[in-house]
Amino acid sequence: MTMNKQWLLASRPTGWPTEANFRLVETAIPTADDGEIVVRNHFMSLDPYMRGRMDDGKSYAQPQPLDQVMQGGSVGEVIESRSPKFAVGDKVRGGLGWQQYGKAKAELFVKITETRVPLSAYLGVLGMPGVTAWMGLSQIIEPKAGETLVVSAASGAVGGVVGQLAKAKGCHVVGIAGGAMKCKLVVEEFGFDTCVDYKAADFREKFKNATPKGVDGYFENVGGEVLDTVFGRMNAFGRVAVCGLIAGYNEAAAPMTQFRAILINRLKVQGFIVSERMDLWPQALQELAGLVVSGNLKYRETVAQGIEAAPRAFLGLLKGENVGKQVVKLI
Amino acid sequence: MTMNKQWLLASRPTGWPTEANFRLVETAIPTADDGEIVVRNHFMSLDPYMRGRMDDGKSYAQPQPLDQVMQGGSVGEVIESRSPKFAVGDKVRGGLGWQQYGKAKAELFVKITETRVPLSAYLGVLGMPGVTAWMGLSQIIEPKAGETLVVSAASGAVGGVVGQLAKAKGCHVVGIAGGAMKCKLVVEEFGFDTCVDYKAADFREKFKNATPKGVDGYFENVGGEVLDTVFGRMNAFGRVAVCGLIAGYNEAAAPMTQFRAILINRLKVQGFIVSERMDLWPQALQELAGLVVSGNLKYRETVAQGIEAAPRAFLGLLKGENVGKQVVKLI
Numbered sequence: 001m002t003m004n005k006q007w008l009l010a011s012r013p014t015g016w017p018t019e020a021n022f023r024l025v026e027t028a029i030p031t032a033d034d035g036e037i038v039v040r041n042h043f044m045s046l047d048p049y050m051r052g053r054m055d056d057g058k059s060y061a062q063p064q065p066l067d068q069v070m071q072g073g074s075v076g077e078v079i080e081s082r083s084p085k086f087a088v089g090d091k092v093r094g095g096l097g098w099q100q101y102g103k104a105k106a107e108l109f110v111k112i113t114e115t116r117v118p119l120s121a122y123l124g125v126l127g128m129p130g131v132t133a134w135m136g137l138s139q140i141i142e143p144k145a146g147e148t149l150v151v152s153a154a155s156g157a158v159g160g161v162v163g164q165l166a167k168a169k170g171c172h173v174v175g176i177a178g179g180a181m182k183c184k185l186v187v188e189e190f191g192f193d194t195c196v197d198y199k200a201a202d203f204r205e206k207f208k209n210a211t212p213k214g215v216d217g218y219f220e221n222v223g224g225e226v227l228d229t230v231f232g233r234m235n236a237f238g239r240v241a242v243c244g245l246i247a248g249y250n251e252a253a254a255p256m257t258q259f260r261a262i263l264i265n266r267l268k269v270q271g272f273i274v275s276e277r278m279d280l281w282p283q284a285l286q287e288l289a290g291l292v293v294s295g296n297l298k299y300r301e302t303v304a305q306g307i308e309a310a311p312r313a314f315l316g317l318l319k320g321e322n323v324g325k326q327v328v329k330l331i
Numbered sequence: 332m333t334m335n336k337q338w339l340l341a342s343r344p345t346g347w348p349t350e351a352n353f354r355l356v357e358t359a360i361p362t363a364d365d366g367e368i369v370v371r372n373h374f375m376s377l378d379p380y381m382r383g384r385m386d387d388g389k390s391y392a393q394p395q396p397l398d399q400v401m402q403g404g405s406v407g408e409v410i411e412s413r414s415p416k417f418a419v420g421d422k423v424r425g426g427l428g429w430q431q432y433g434k435a436k437a438e439l440f441v442k443i444t445e446t447r448v449p450l451s452a453y454l455g456v457l458g459m460p461g462v463t464a465w466m467g468l469s470q471i472i473e474p475k476a477g478e479t480l481v482v483s484a485a486s487g488a489v490g491g492v493v494g495q496l497a498k499a500k501g502c503h504v505v506g507i508a509g510g511a512m513k514c515k516l517v518v519e520e521f522g523f524d525t526c527v528d529y530k531a532a533d534f535r536e537k538f539k540n541a542t543p544k545g546v547d548g549y550f551e552n553v554g555g556e557v558l559d560t561v562f563g564r565m566n567a568f569g570r571v572a573v574c575g576l577i578a579g580y581n582e583a584a585a586p587m588t589q590f591r592a593i594l595i596n597r598l599k600v601q602g603f604i605v606s607e608r609m610d611l612w613p614q615a616l617q618e619l620a621g622l623v624v625s626g627n628l629k630y631r632e633t634v635a636q637g638i639e640a641a642p643r644a645f646l647g648l649l650k651g652e653n654v655g656k657q658v659v660k661l662i
Contacts, residue, residue: 223590242594256587259554263573263602271594 004029005307006069007098013054016250016318021054022070022311030103031080038080038103041096045073045123046304046314046326047157048221051249070098070310075112075122076330086111093122098310100330116293124157124325125299126288132274133161134284136219136241139277140270145170147216148235152226154195155182155300157325158243161288162219163192164297171217174210176226178320185323189298198226208233222246224253231258234265242271250318300324335360336638337400338429344385347581348649352385353401353642361434362411369411369434372427376404376454377635377645377657378488379552382580401429401641406443406453407661417442424453429641431661447624455488455656456630457619463605464492465615467550467572470608471601476501478547479566483557485526486513486631488656489574492619493550494523495628502548505541507557509651516654520629529553535560545569553577555584562589565596573602581649631655 003026010023032038050072053064064071074096078086083106086092092109096102112122124130143149149166153159154175163173163186175186175195183195196207207229214235220227223245234240247253262269291297302322304313310328317326334357341354363369381403384395395402405427409417414437417423423440427433443453455461474480480497484490485506494504494517506517506526514526527538538560545566551558554576565571578584593600622628633653635644641659648657 227590245591245594248591256590259558259587259590260576260579262600263576266602266604266607267600269593269598269600271597271599273597276597 002029003027004099004101006100007307007310008067009054009064009070011066012056013250017051017054017315019311019315024308029101032082032103035083035105036103037078037083037086037092037106037109038101039074039076039092039094039096039109040079040101041074041076041099041330043075043120043123043327043329044096044098044307044310045127046310046317046328047072047128048244048246048249048317050314051246051318069102071095072097073123073128074102075119081106085109091119093127098307098328100307114289114293117289120301120303120325120327120329121292121299123327124301125161125292125297126285128274129157129325130161130288130299131281131284132243133158133165133219134288135274135277135280136243136272137162137165137217138284139280140241140268140272141217141219141239143169143171143217146172148172148174148211148213149217149219150174150176150211150215150230151219151221152176152198152230153221153244153246153320154186154190154192155323156221157299159219159221160186160190160299160324161297164190164291166217167191167193168291168296172213174207174215176207176222176230182323185300189300191298198222204229214238217241219243220245223248228254228256228258231256231261231267234261234267236265238265238267240267240269242269246318302326304328306330333360334358335430335432337431338638338641339398340385340395340401341398343387343397344581348382348385348646350642350646355639360432363413363434366414366436367434368409368414368417368423368437368440369432370405370407370423370425370427370440371410371432372405372407372430372661374406374451374454374658374660375427375429375638375641376458377641377648377659378403378459379575379577379580379648381645382577382649400433402426403428404454404459405433406450412437416440422450424458429638429659431638445620445624448620451632451634451656451658451660452623452630454658455632456492456623456628457616459605460488460656461492461619461630462612462615463574464489464496464550465619466605466608466611467574467603468493468496468548469615470611471572471599471603472548472550472570474500474502474548477503479503479505479542479544480548480550481505481507481542481546481561482550482552483507483529483561484552484575484577484651485517485521485523486654487552488630490550490552491517491521491630491655492628495521495622497548498522498524499622499627503544505538505546507538507553507561513654516631520631522629529557539564548572550574551576554579559585559587559589562587562592562598565592565598567596569596569598571598571600573600577649633657635659637661 149171186195224247517526555578
């Protein structure tokens with residue numbers, strides 16, 4: 001009999017998580033109740049936000065419950081349906097988390113009908129990270145042609161899309177990424193104008209040279225010293241979309257010394273959560289899908305193999321070991 | 332022969348300014364060229380922003396030039412006119428700075444025709460500070476009835492207006508001010524719901540108790556520890572208007588430890604400068620004047636006597652010794 005392997009949250013981390021914070025269990029494959037579908041996951045998503053939910057503190061989402069399946073996005077195939085919305089064999093995107101099989105109410109899934117794009121892309125460029133990039137850029141930064149746009153974690157699932165969308169708007173696009181390999185990818189494959197390695201000893205100097213006209217828009221995924229450096233280069237009326245602060249998720253990040261820039265340069269600094277504007281997803285996904293299908297929006301994936309690999313891949317993601325979208329391939 | 336006493340910037344301060352940074356000189360009273368008027372100042376304005384202009388660094392305005400008359404707002408009476416816009420005897424608001432007499436192009440002045448309000452009010456509640464309060468509140472915070480609105484430097488020229496305008500919108504209004512006397516004024520005269528003394532040893536605890544439902548809007552004049560404390564109480568989708576950061580003008584302010592709140596609570600934090608939206612001044616002044624004339628907008632002034640008193644009064648302002656708008660009475 002085939003079983004369903006699931007990763008549960010076993011304990012809450014203090015500082016950096018370890019594999020001991022997760023527990024692998026096997027349960028029976030679920031069966032559908034009325035209005036539900038059962039899905040076999042082909043890919044599951046690993047994302048930085050999951051680190052925040054492992055904590056117990058106040059945040060924008062409920063904490064991940066202990067001893068429950070780790071929550072997260074997933075794509076897969078319907079294997080049982082008790083809903084008229086889906087038939088067995090349909091491909092769907094949903095949020096079944098870190099497990100091989102799962103079930104939920106049919107209305108919590110979206111059918112994937114576009115076959116020119118690999119299924120895993122619906123967890124990245126055509127999923128939450130892609131919409132996040134689109135939303136922060138179009139709703140907060142509102143870039144104009146000729147402006148300088150900076151994005152941190154530029155080789156990541158969100159950052160790569162931000163830069164390419166800003167290039168299409170006519171911006172001068174500067175990425176920030178960790179290491180020469182990632183910087184090369186960002187420029188050569190994603191088409192950024194330049195990319196600065198934040199691990200370099202002379203990062204501040206290099207960043208200054210890369211932004212001779214200052215910075216008009218900043219898409220922030222990192223925080224800490226990177227944030228402080230970019231704030232010191234912001235132009236008057238600059239806009240900062242705060243999407244993530246991964247530098248502070250596992251340890252205290254460098255303090256913010258440039259808050260005064262908000263006043264001096266009349267900046268707008270705004271945090272946002274992509275799931276709170278579901279009304280914008282259809283427009284975002286339509287635009288993103290058009291660009292992907294036409295070859296005008298590139299993306300990369302880092303694929304871990306098999307459900308067992310999930311915790312290790314997640315820890316690597318938090319340390320920046322991935323390039324592009326981190327997923328786990330389950331079949 | 333009557334002379335014109337003027338205060339010049341003699342040297343740039345490092346840290347706290349002293350009286351030695353200013354130099355009093357006497358010059359002839361100017362005469363008007365074509366299109367100009369000569370004004371005898373009745374009151375001159377002292378404002379925290381002047382501290383920033385004494386520095387040489389990058390800021391939103393040009394630095395105050397050395398050996399030139401200290402710049403600033405003023406109200407007075409036309410004593411010579413070579414412009415059809417003004418007649419001798421007209422009362423005007425302009426920017427003649429720290430001196431008894433001055434001249435400039437007529438178009439740089441606004442005629443004051445409302446006689447039910449004292450002239451000095453046009454430097455405060457019906458001048459730059461009042462419009463600043465109106466603008467930060469209406470353009471950035473956009474308070475809604477039932478929300479909790481916090482303003483720091485609550486007994487100051489800007490803060491007092493912010494709180495009263497927010498009360499009129501139906502907000503629960505919490506002031507922050509230095510000392511029991513100022514807090515009493517803020518509640519009893521300006522009608523705030525409550526006011527917390529930031530000099531109290533248990534400020535954080537008291538502020539928490541004063542904001543049981545958290546904070547939805549914050550009008551920031553201070554920075555440093557006060558800013559950090561309020562950020563720790565912000566609700567989801569809170570708005571912060573950054574108007575001033577006086578805690579950091581003369582010495583390093585406490586570091587910002589709560590930047591993460593911007594992400595977690597999806598805050599909008601925005602700096603602004605009142606002089607960059609001159610298009611909004613007529614609407615603001617019309618509303619403010621209506622409230623002042625009807626007795627529904629209270630204000631206080633601290634009046635220094637005589638041009639000689641200006642530097643000392645300015646240093647007192649930076650230390651919070653004033654209540655309400657600080658002006659210097661020149662006649």
